[in-house]
Amino acid sequence: MISTGAFPYLLGLSAFLFTIGAAGVLIRRNPIVVLMCIELMLNAGNIALIAYGRFLNSVEGQIFAFMVIVVAAAEVVVGLALVTAIFRLGRELDVDDLSEMSE
Amino acid sequence: MLAQAVPIVPLVTPSAKDLLGLLPELILGGGFVVLMLLDLVVPARRRAWLAAFAFLFIAASFGACMWGWFDSGSGRALYFGSIAYDKYAMFINAVLLISAALVVIISPQYLNRRGLHYGEYYALILAATTGMMLLAGAMSLMVIFLAIELLSVSLYILSGFSRHEERSQEAALKYLLLGGFASGFLLFGMALVYGETGHTQLQQIEAALRVSTNVDPLLLAGVILIFIGLAFKASLVPFHTWTPDVYQGAPTSVTTFMSVATKVAAFAVMVRVFTYTFPAVYAHWQAIVFLVAIASMLVGNIAALTQTSVKRMLAYSGIAQAGYILIGVAVSPSEPLGTIGVLYYLAAYAVTNIGAFAVITVMAGRGEDLDSYAGLRGLAYRRPYVAAAMGLFLLSLGGFPPTAGFFGKFFVFAAAIKSGQTSLALWGIATSAVSVFYYLRVALLMYQRPAADQPEYQWSRSTFGGSAVLLATTAGTLVLGILVTLVYSAAAAAQGALLPVAAG
Numbered sequence: 001m002i003s004t005g006a007f008p009y010l011l012g013l014s015a016f017l018f019t020i021g022a023a024g025v026l027i028r029r030n031p032i033v034v035l036m037c038i039e040l041m042l043n044a045g046n047i048a049l050i051a052y053g054r055f056l057n058s059v060e061g062q063i064f065a066f067m068v069i070v071v072a073a074a075e076v077v078v079g080l081a082l083v084t085a086i087f088r089l090g091r092e093l094d095v096d097d098l099s100e101m102s103e
Numbered sequence: 104m105l106a107q108a109v110p111i112v113p114l115v116t117p118s119a120k121d122l123l124g125l126l127p128e129l130i131l132g133g134g135f136v137v138l139m140l141l142d143l144v145v146p147a148r149r150r151a152w153l154a155a156f157a158f159l160f161i162a163a164s165f166g167a168c169m170w171g172w173f174d175s176g177s178g179r180a181l182y183f184g185s186i187a188y189d190k191y192a193m194f195i196n197a198v199l200l201i202s203a204a205l206v207v208i209i210s211p212q213y214l215n216r217r218g219l220h221y222g223e224y225y226a227l228i229l230a231a232t233t234g235m236m237l238l239a240g241a242m243s244l245m246v247i248f249l250a251i252e253l254l255s256v257s258l259y260i261l262s263g264f265s266r267h268e269e270r271s272q273e274a275a276l277k278y279l280l281l282g283g284f285a286s287g288f289l290l291f292g293m294a295l296v297y298g299e300t301g302h303t304q305l306q307q308i309e310a311a312l313r314v315s316t317n318v319d320p321l322l323l324a325g326v327i328l329i330f331i332g333l334a335f336k337a338s339l340v341p342f343h344t345w346t347p348d349v350y351q352g353a354p355t356s357v358t359t360f361m362s363v364a365t366k367v368a369a370f371a372v373m374v375r376v377f378t379y380t381f382p383a384v385y386a387h388w389q390a391i392v393f394l395v396a397i398a399s400m401l402v403g404n405i406a407a408l409t410q411t412s413v414k415r416m417l418a419y420s421g422i423a424q425a426g427y428i429l430i431g432v433a434v435s436p437s438e439p440l441g442t443i444g445v446l447y448y449l450a451a452y453a454v455t456n457i458g459a460f461a462v463i464t465v466m467a468g469r470g471e472d473l474d475s476y477a478g479l480r481g482l483a484y485r486r487p488y489v490a491a492a493m494g495l496f497l498l499s500l501g502g503f504p505p506t507a508g509f510f511g512k513f514f515v516f517a518a519a520i521k522s523g524q525t526s527l528a529l530w531g532i533a534t535s536a537v538s539v540f541y542y543l544r545v546a547l548l549m550y551q552r553p554a555a556d557q558p559e560y561q562w563s564r565s566t567f568g569g570s571a572v573l574l575a576t577t578a579g580t581l582v583l584g585i586l587v588t589l590v591y592s593a594a595a596a597a598q599g600a601l602l603p604v605a606a607g
């Protein structure tokens with residue numbers, strides 16, 4: 001059982017993970033790693049939702065987190081399919097190289 | 104220790120009334136499933152049938168919306184306060200369904216020519232529209248998140264629909280990565296707002312904010328993060344970077360759809376969340392929204408000046424238009440005309456922008472998309488009616504009377520002036536003047552003789568569907584520019600019945 005005192009740490013953890021994820025999206029160049037960083041951001045949101053839900057003694061946060069897990073899975077499916085499709089077209093996997101169209 | 108027992112929620116089931124209120128969305132969602140199954144039995148040569156079926160589902164859903172418009176009265180909440188059944192949602196639904204119907208009509212011809220005629224296309228259009236309609240009615244953070252993801256995931260796939268074309272795949276991946284990034288912000292913002300207010304339903308959040316006296320910084324962070332997430336979807340500066348690439352890379356018929364429908368849905372939810380749920384913290388989010396609106400108008404209009412691709416020009420013009428619409432959102436907590444202006448602008452933008460994109464969709468030849476400015480040169484001598492329609496759409500986007508675009512801008516700027524934000528209106532008027540240059544540049548190009556040494560673009564022959572869509576959008580642009588009261592009174596009724604207010 002988590003005590004109320006752990007709550008700030010949980011929120012801190014989720015903010016920390018969110019920051020790592022956001023920084024990763026901006027810095028990393030491999031689309032698969034970028035997808036993982038997006039997952040990290042979504043799961044940081046999940047931790048915050050569940051922690052708040054526990055703290056507020058309401059189930060809404062947990063239900064929300066379940067929805068997010070499903071949505072995140074759907075997004076990754078499409079993302080990996082696209083990465084595969086681009087790989088088949090014979091391209092290097094680097095988001096900086098995805099610049100067929102320019103300003 | 105926290106209390107051990109989680110309160111047991113009594114088992115409640117939605118009533119028949121809840122289901123009936125959701126009828127427009129249910130019809131489209133059912134249409135999605137039916138089309139996926141039909142795709143298995145319809146022979147490849149007869150894929151146009153799927154378009155006809157999709158159109159039927161959209162028409163049925165539109166009928167349900169019309170019924171809902173009269174039935175919803177002053178509005179009520181469905182599913183224990185999660186979804187709004189009000190005139191506001193029905194107004195947005197009608198705009199979305201008309202957009203989807205127009206896109207479905209021009210699609211078969213375009214997709215055939217590009218060799219992309221797969222059945223999933225129509226199913227995905229219906230799925231995306233369902234998500235957008237749910238978003239228009241969403242009254243719970245959970246429904247907002249799910250609806251945004253439903254429309255986004257469908258649009259990611261549609262953007263990458265041209266499987267063997269690098270540009271299309273690139274567009275889809277960019278859209279997905281940046282869209283997912285935005286979802287991360289949106290979700291984290293929702294988690295913070297939920298945590299600080301204790302509720303996920305907008306009505307309860309609004310009530311909680313109204314009674315609380317001190318404003319928690321975490322709550323404000325949540326509000327701003329939600330705004331960032333929605334601003335990505337509405338392609339507002341500085342969250343617009345994906346827009347030109349995705350619009351250019353995606354198949355033109357898909358661009359037609361998402362340039363309009365995504366924006367309509369994103370602004371619909373933005374008004375419901377920011378104007379009617381967060382008015383208590385208006386003083387804190389006002390400045391940021393103002394800045395984003397001004398930045399969008401400036402960056403969109405200035406970047407559009409230097410483009411040589413029609414799709415990119417329309418993408419930047421869309422960013423600027425989003426800035427104008429955001430003026431309406433920014434002033435609406437203090438001025439109801441702001442919300443009415445947003446609704447009018449969205450309707451006007453929908454018909455005009457679909458018209459403009461429909462021209463380059465239906466005129467696209469067999470090989471390359473009709474995208475470069477050079478491809479439009481001399482269009483008026485070969486297809487005088489199409490060129491005249493395109494000219495009208497460009498004038499409307501530029502805000503000339505008597506077209507739809509003029510009154511969209513007029514109401515939004517009037518709302519800004521009425522609420523005392525004259526500087527915002529002045530920014531809008533000044534940047535509109537800039538926009539005239541690039542709209543007229545394209546319009547004039549169509550009336551120039553093609554250069555002798557340059558071969559003319561091979562425009563495709565007009566078809567019945569394409570002509571019907573151009574005729575409908577032309578009529579819409581003129582009706583919204585001349586018979587203003589028609590849509591204005593509907594928008595005013597929609598604003599009057601917007602739900603979280605009725606509950607307060």
